[in-house]
Amino acid sequence: MNVAEMLDGKRVCVCAGSGGVGKTTTSAAIALGMAATGAKVAVVTIDPANRLANALGLEQLGNEPRRVEPERLAGSGLDIQGELWAMMLDPKRTFDELIDRIAADPERAQEIKDNRVYRELSTAVSGSQELTAIAKLFELDQDADFDLLVLDTPPSRNALEFLDAPGRLNAFLEGRALKAFMRPTGLGIRALGRGALPLLGGLRRITGIDLISDLTTFFSLLGDMTSDFSQRAAQVEQLLRSPGTAFLLITSAAREPVDEAIWFGQRLESDGLPFAGVVVNRVHHDLLGDRPPREVKRSLARVLPPGLATRVTENFRDYHVLARRDEDNLGRLADALGADRLLLVPQLDDDVHDIEGLVRIHRYLFGSQAERERLIDDLVA
Ligand SMILES: Nc1ncnc2c1ncn2[C@@H]1O[C@H](COP(=O)(O)OP(=O)(O)O)[C@@H](O)[C@H]1O
Numbered sequence: 001m002n003v004a005e006m007l008d009g010k011r012v013c014v015c016a017g018s019g020g021v022g023k024t025t026t027s028a029a030i031a032l033g034m035a036a037t038g039a040k041v042a043v044v045t046i047d048p049a050n051r052l053a054n055a056l057g058l059e060q061l062g063n064e065p066r067r068v069e070p071e072r073l074a075g076s077g078l079d080i081q082g083e084l085w086a087m088m089l090d091p092k093r094t095f096d097e098l099i100d101r102i103a104a105d106p107e108r109a110q111e112i113k114d115n116r117v118y119r120e121l122s123t124a125v126s127g128s129q130e131l132t133a134i135a136k137l138f139e140l141d142q143d144a145d146f147d148l149l150v151l152d153t154p155p156s157r158n159a160l161e162f163l164d165a166p167g168r169l170n171a172f173l174e175g176r177a178l179k180a181f182m183r184p185t186g187l188g189i190r191a192l193g194r195g196a197l198p199l200l201g202g203l204r205r206i207t208g209i210d211l212i213s214d215l216t217t218f219f220s221l222l223g224d225m226t227s228d229f230s231q232r233a234a235q236v237e238q239l240l241r242s243p244g245t246a247f248l249l250i251t252s253a254a255r256e257p258v259d260e261a262i263w264f265g266q267r268l269e270s271d272g273l274p275f276a277g278v279v280v281n282r283v284h285h286d287l288l289g290d291r292p293p294r295e296v297k298r299s300l301a302r303v304l305p306p307g308l309a310t311r312v313t314e315n316f317r318d319y320h321v322l323a324r325r326d327e328d329n330l331g332r333l334a335d336a337l338g339a340d341r342l343l344l345v346p347q348l349d350d351d352v353h354d355i356e357g358l359v360r361i362h363r364y365l366f367g368s369q370a371e372r373e374r375l376i377d378d379l380v381a
């Protein structure tokens with residue numbers, strides 16, 4: 001199965017996986033490929049490398065998708081039947097917009113946004129990116145008319161954090177801490193328990209931050225908005241579970257990301273979430289095979305300067321080792337999640353920083369089985 005088949009009839013594609021494996025790159029290549037098939041696609045990226053952002057025309061922030069001008073895609077060699085849109089997520093702004101949308105009135109919204117606890121919460125790197133990514137996805141799904149949304153998930157240390165983030169925030173907002181703080185100032189503090197008081201007091205002395213009053217204000221400002229939060233959280237969960245959604249796991253072939261992908265895949269299945277497939281990026285193929293390195297070097301020396309021939313041979317030898325390692329990990333991945341669900345993208349000899357690079361990745365994701373096999377054969381030959 002290629003990506004087009006995996007995403008057939010889907011409206012949302014969540015690309016999940018550990019950081020640094022090529023999630024952002026793959027998300028962009030998927031969106032490009034689906035746009036080529038005629039769909040109006042938006043890719044929501046989180047942290048595109050600068051050059052890729054430039055290539056997509058993403059340098060302006062705006063927190064809304066913008067169309068990638070067809071001229072940018074013209075040289076790609078792909079015939080783009082549909083439309084490619086892209087946006088770079090701005091977590092702080094997404095959070096603010098969420099508050100604007102559900103606060104009773106603009107004054108209340110402003111007070112919340114000025115509150116220190118809110119500011120900390122909305123800019124804390126861990127958790128808030130996951131949360132806002134999903135919030136944005138939900139909003140686009142409701143309000144915009146895309147055929148497909150491709151979500152590049154944040155570079156969490158652990159991919160599962162993405163699934164847990166909304167639940168954690170919701171638990172925090174709904175939880176007992178909240179109920180306690182909702183009572184008039186003072187009572188809330190007592191409800192925290194005697195142990196916490198010296199702690200918070202100490203914190204205030206050291207940091208000068210009056211956490212107690214900030215927290216109390218924050219929660220009383222939120223007031224009845226929490227029920228809207230829970231309602232939204234429930235709708236978001238519904239979206240993630242819907243048959244129109246597909247989770248694609250992105251991983252490299254190294255041991256840790258593969259372990260994590262196996263974990264994540266199993267968790268998706270046990271949670272009943274729609275798991276479509278796995279893209280294994282940056283796979284090393286054995287360029288040396290059974291040929292003895294010395295022989296390879298001799299034949300390379302006929303066409304290359306000696307120093308270069310040596311370096312290329314060494315490179316082949318490194319690849320040979322990495323390819324063995326990758327093969328082991330791929331075997332484990334296939335056993336755990338099913339071989340027919342894996343799509344392999346090779347380690348390219350250059351970074352992917354422009355449309356041309358995306359097209360190179362695209363071939364491995366959207367080619368037919370035979371085409372993909374031929375590409376890999378060509379690579380190794
Ligand atoms: N198949 C590949 N071959 C070579 N370089 C790649 C490949 N896939 C991604 N890269 C490069 O790896 C780096 C990390 O990719 P990125 O998509 O930003 O990862 P992530 O979003 O998972 O952190 C980028 O410089 C990108 O160009």
Ligand SMILES: [Mg+2]
Pocket residue numbers: 020023024025046047048152155
């Ligand atoms: Mg990324």
